Amino acid sequence: MKEIRRKGICYGGDYNPEQWPQEVWADDIRLMKMAGVNFVSVAIFSWALLQPSEDEFEFSWLDKIMDMMGEAGIGVDLATPTAAQPAWLSRTYPEILPVSKEGMRYSYGSRQCYCPNSTDWKRAASRIARKVVERYKDHPALVMWHTNNEYTCHVQECYCDNCAAAFRLWLEKRYGSVEGVNRVWGTKFWSQYYYDWMDILPPRKTTAQPNPAHVLDYRRFMNDSVLDLYLMEKKIIEDISPQVEVMTNFMMTWKDLDLFQWAEHVDVVTWNSYPDPDPSYDPSWTAIDHDIMRSLKGGKPFLLMEQAPSQVNWRRVNRAKAPGMMKLYSYQALAHGADGLMFFQWRQSRRGSEKFHSACVTHTGDEHSRVFREVVDLGSDLKMLEDLKDASYPSETAIVLDYENWWALEYENNQSSEVDYLENLRYFYKHFYERHIPVDFVHPLRSDLSRYKMIVVPFLYMLSREAGNRFRDYVKAGGRLVVGCGSGIVDEEEAVFEEGYPGALSGTLGLSVEEFDPLYPGQRVCLSFEGKEGKPDGEGDLWQDRIHTREAETVAWFSEGMMKGAPALTCNKLGKGEAWYMGIRPDKETLARILEGICRDSGIEALMDAPPSLEITCRENEKGRWYFLMNFSEENVCLSLKDKNYINPLTGRPAGAQIGLAPLEGAILLDVQ
């Protein structure tokens, strides 16, 4: 068991002092203390300064910073500085640079510019990581190891010859032989049959559609290749500094890494959140990200590793966060399970790519800016919220998230480019979000399903027989499984189930699907809950399935179009539970009709009776139940607190009988009963 050196709610940010003369450093510490900062991430992009050449290392400035932090009582999240290698390294070993699908080798001069299968890069990265870890493993300021930064943010795939060689080894490990590859990829068609390992290449730019299983396996291989980079650094750290927590910072709901797999290898989940201040941005999109991050390690609190105090610098229009918005998004992170709030970055750069990314200390350079004052204000709130630490999140409902399915489903030549896996997750999530029902995310194989009364399964196009069995067992044991259209089409080899759709879900759902028909954007199809010829009283879009029920009962029928009269919504009672299938994506009202019924039957209840525009969550620990109320809307919201006697933890005083929240205002209520 590792030692958790983080204290209270972590608060601070990325600190890149190498950008500033040393006289600024003392002032930084003065300002950090003013803001209540207790934790900073250091050296994330410092490789070039720490290693001027192949055999030369220079740690004096970092020594000094570590000592200053130690003296100031500020913990350090110290990075292996491998997120961007020095220019001299790229020049010396040009095969480090990644290659695009079209064969273009990228140039350096930005960041994250390396091939994940470059042995030159791995050797150099191991060396600098080892140097850093050895030097600072016993430093009193050290709190956590931060490896690299936002893996795959800029390079999701490399197609170079080194990757080709590594891909062959990966395939050999997975399939044993070239013949195994041929079988899974279906190469007997289109003359793609391989007779020799050397004939197999990455799915580089070719003349027509590539082989989809080839593409999927390359995605899996890239995920694994990058994970190996993390594991390489993690091993160095665990060898040398085994007691300190290790992590790498994830990005939001990011398609390119299987975070359920990755999370098994980090000591704490951390992630970077950059909601768009644009009013068209839906705050539930960040809520879902938080919920996923918390779910990755089965509900364990996470750290918000980066957020912007105000604007970022990489959108088309980089708006400032309006007064209050940063605090509200900070509350939201705590509300969904964060035990720490960090900013990128502490002091705003004067030069370089990120000079217009906001920071705690702005270009005014002093403590008087609006942004800095908001940082100080939040810091003083956090001091009152130390008891929140380690509080859990009580969900009885879960949504399935499967990264490999995401990859397979959004293969460029799939059946409908209107099907967007993330958009679907968000669509189903929003139902619960607006009803104030807590939701977790689960992986079909890696998560404990038995904890949930209901599990929703959006567009699980690909699943294994093992996953099918787990869902069946879940239902038999009393669970409610709600499966969305387009599920159960291919197995984990990306081969259509031999028994037809929905393959490994067929027995559980008690039906078969004969054919499917993706719908055009905006196209809606009516349903009826009254019978085959019933009056339309529901609608759906996106996709329709031709269902043949077996054991399942039909709950609603298509009432127009080519599926007219066929089942649209079915329910199969199995063991102690129920397995529902939606042969179309129900519109908001129809979905509510379906899910409200299932919730009622399952005993799933809202946290509070409140308007949908208010976001409400709850965390609980031995101090009580911490309710978070957040008003992301543009209207004032007023809520009666009725019979409960809440305490406001920021003041320690009772909360009163009702509460009013202005736009961008949040509140925390502690129920100690």
Added chain:
Amino acid sequence: MKEIRRKGICYGGDYNPEQWPQEVWADDIRLMKMAGVNFVSVAIFSWALLQPSEDEFEFSWLDKIMDMMGEAGIGVDLATPTAAQPAWLSRTYPEILPVSKEGMRYSYGSRQCYCPNSTDWKRAASRIARKVVERYKDHPALVMWHTNNEYTCHVQECYCDNCAAAFRLWLEKRYGSVEGVNRVWGTKFWSQYYYDWMDILPPRKTTAQPNPAHVLDYRRFMNDSVLDLYLMEKKIIEDISPQVEVMTNFMMTWKDLDLFQWAEHVDVVTWNSYPDPDPSYDPSWTAIDHDIMRSLKGGKPFLLMEQAPSQVNWRRVNRAKAPGMMKLYSYQALAHGADGLMFFQWRQSRRGSEKFHSACVTHTGDEHSRVFREVVDLGSDLKMLEDLKDASYPSETAIVLDYENWWALEYENNQSSEVDYLENLRYFYKHFYERHIPVDFVHPLRSDLSRYKMIVVPFLYMLSREAGNRFRDYVKAGGRLVVGCGSGIVDEEEAVFEEGYPGALSGTLGLSVEEFDPLYPGQRVCLSFEGKEGKPDGEGDLWQDRIHTREAETVAWFSEGMMKGAPALTCNKLGKGEAWYMGIRPDKETLARILEGICRDSGIEALMDAPPSLEITCRENEKGRWYFLMNFSEENVCLSLKDKNYINPLTGRPAGAQIGLAPLEGAILLDVQ
């Protein structure tokens, strides 16, 4: 004369048994018999399986399939499997892989990934083609030779050094000398003058507009290069198996091949039709494709070589064909001259790029699917329509289609990117389609023009003096020529006619065009048939010409804009005929006013008096006149059959006095008088 081994109306599809274990093959034959299948295409993508390495060949599985088909009485359209070479071949001879305009060499792993001027590829393709032809030339199941597949579907141009060398030879053959190239391309301008063959390159990506004659000649060269590939295979077949028909399957109205030229080298025209089930798709776009295919060999029936039983897999949203739609499109093919209906493919793949392309036997794997039942139903219709075979199509009207003009007109830097040659063909065609007037397509040089009472010439930007002479002779002999705006600008060298516009058409039309003005999208200009100052009673769009009449008479004048008062529509009486010129593209009503008048004068009549939403065609042979009525609209249509006594050939019974057609319903009426 070759032996025609096809029996009755061909019915079947692409059969790729190598995807399936042998136990499935027997079931395939059972299902084929159930569906009335008499013809299958085999081995189109089988190269990698037939030739495991440079000197190793493996035909046993194909022997078995051929024997099984022979025993089942199902004819085989046997492919030279050259549409996709094996991976080992691409790896051994990397110059086989094509190169983009930007210099990127494509990778393999898909299909049709070869340079048309690769000698390595040609040697290998000849060898496998010869092996196949030698082995199966006397097989009793053999009905037809299918070479390659959909030439230029994925690779329209290659820009590699082998192509550069071949291009120089092509230019030398065409122009004799570098000086000849200089003259035609006008290289004295922009310092492009060439002093040596080696200076001439393909029109690779350059800094500003390329030379348009250079680009046009490269397009011609690429068409010829690919045609040479076909001719190479054809020669092998004719040497070894001279009595069997040879073809390659064309795609729809495909810009990149001059199909009039190609058609001279196939024994039967075959093509692949993939109308979009989207309601916004206009079925006349498929009708025009059929009419073009039939016209390529002067009216000879063709084979529909591929169609989808339901959805395809390469659109943004791949909708299923609704019940009835496949049959109606099948009728449409017969209606326009098909003597065969084939599907891609017989049994739906479980793996690979095309696994979601529909097939006759769907992923349910049995005979109970809706799609399979529709295939069976169509097959039983076809048994009743055997007498339709070889029936001709009685057109008195033709539209000019000239592929080289298409290439020249749509050169990227031409005068208006709003001018879309295919869209224009479709625009003029639609007039006749809605009036139930049969239309052929003619090439200015390769077709017999004298068969037609009227010929419409949309946007013939480029034409040779020889073509001009043929049009003049056509008019003198009594034809009605209706020429659209923008015609007669350049000669076959892509040089502006020295005498000005419309060049080689000027004498026939009796006018000159001083200047032209392309119009903006949506911009319309009014015309008047009443005189220079007449009230506007017509409209047009796209393009306007400043016409000076000589012998021609003005029929309508521009009544606004910069051409106000100038002729907009003219008619020149010449010999026994008339040559019309439209100095703008008339809108639908104005075009109808013009063409209805000319039809009336020429004695061109509709096949039936029926609403425009109904598609009607007629084929005729010694059995009678076969009328096809097709309702692609979303409304029921009812038609009185009046005094005619039609027979329904599907039942052999009289058709009755009126006929009602639901949406997606078609009917066939046989007039035996």
Added chain:
Amino acid sequence: MKEIRRKGICYGGDYNPEQWPQEVWADDIRLMKMAGVNFVSVAIFSWALLQPSEDEFEFSWLDKIMDMMGEAGIGVDLATPTAAQPAWLSRTYPEILPVSKEGMRYSYGSRQCYCPNSTDWKRAASRIARKVVERYKDHPALVMWHTNNEYTCHVQECYCDNCAAAFRLWLEKRYGSVEGVNRVWGTKFWSQYYYDWMDILPPRKTTAQPNPAHVLDYRRFMNDSVLDLYLMEKKIIEDISPQVEVMTNFMMTWKDLDLFQWAEHVDVVTWNSYPDPDPSYDPSWTAIDHDIMRSLKGGKPFLLMEQAPSQVNWRRVNRAKAPGMMKLYSYQALAHGADGLMFFQWRQSRRGSEKFHSACVTHTGDEHSRVFREVVDLGSDLKMLEDLKDASYPSETAIVLDYENWWALEYENNQSSEVDYLENLRYFYKHFYERHIPVDFVHPLRSDLSRYKMIVVPFLYMLSREAGNRFRDYVKAGGRLVVGCGSGIVDEEEAVFEEGYPGALSGTLGLSVEEFDPLYPGQRVCLSFEGKEGKPDGEGDLWQDRIHTREAETVAWFSEGMMKGAPALTCNKLGKGEAWYMGIRPDKETLARILEGICRDSGIEALMDAPPSLEITCRENEKGRWYFLMNFSEENVCLSLKDKNYINPLTGRPAGAQIGLAPLEGAILLDVQ
């Protein structure tokens, strides 16, 4: 002092006789005389014909043309033919060909296909330029030297290894050392630190955002590299033919060259104007181009070196210029300071890329075309306007234009991609255009600011301390400076001013800006001139600044949004002048309110009292004041000329008491008092 050999108002065009057989040349001269042509540009693209191979030159045809022009009394603007090198040269020295950011080497076959740092190209270009200049330096037809053509029209940047090497030298000259580069580019962040010159590359395609100072310096380097090409040719000419004017033709308001810098090296500013005949094109966009060109050399008349008689060939839809439009745009050029009007090209090509670019002699080949008749008509006007020559343009108002700021501001990752520097210039310019107030453009460092009563500064994101000082001195001396939002953010190193925004403008404006907030497209924010809580009576868009006034007085306040209650418009009285700051981009009415007040206070007046739809300018010389009235609108405009007694210089007669102008009609009025 060079000899000005141009006579009267220059009139003619690009003459490319090498496209035509010699028998056409005599007819060209006949037609030129008919049109009043006195000046032609020759040999611009003739390199390949003048130099058939490395050591072979061929001048006989050019000798003949020069002699014919001399005999006809037509002056020649003789080109060094370096705008497009011969194919043999590109083939012999392939490193001449430029390389894209992605590493693709362009192919030849078009024009302007060379790397600006190719020593092979420079050697060859110097040689042919020297040959031409030596041969024709004393030719009696020679009037002016034309170097190259439209530098950077097609190639704005090259990223090849030769450029990389030259870039390092350029950086060494600018910054002295690698350490200097590191300091300015801020490479201590993101591990970009360089230890060796050889590590520094052009900003080639990389994985994430490049370093913005790196990109900016590369743009500066490319501008300087191309300027070196011009200076190389200029030096050859001045060595051999020192008395003849030298120039190169600029394009419109072209981002990629710092024309204020370039203009110091040309004897006369010349440029090519191609307004779009599309009615959506705003003629003030051409007016601004003219005003910039005139301003480049402090008000000296320029030559319109190219315009199209009718259509061009490179837009999506290439409309003809309607009758009258060419003349009106010609008047506009004279109106803003042109002393010459030239066409591209004289006779329309029959072949090649530009064959559909209009010409004086059209494809009809004779003098009867509408276009040619308009050319003749304009020529006869110009004979009556000879006295206009050298007239100046009386502006009291100026707008700042700074190319380096443009480059820095529109760096791909800047704070708002909605900020378009040119669009902003046009926005502020339009205010004066519609009010008939003459405007010059000034460079912060290169222009004399003291001549102006008011200077408007749109979006001066980047400025040097020296520029800041010049603006301060300007205000102190009595000028009115009106600075737009988003100004004063970075210094010339692209580093944020250490003292915060608006950096070097802060003292002059008497305020600081704490933070900024770019606004979304279409988003507007209300202002009030009545006070912090005042009723909204103004609006703005694009960007808002949080202003803290010091010495400045607040004139208007934000009345909504996140800046509510903060200053939106301020005025700082300093010395004898005033410095205004607009913390948002005022909408049209609000801007008018602000600028009208300042004009009134400064004594800046409109030229005439006339509707905004009429464009009005004035030039003046010893012959009087020449007023130009141009009606680009679609309505007739009628204007009373009141008490003034104007003369119509085209007739020499009094102009009358009022004047009516039809659409596309212009008039010239001479006030001789």
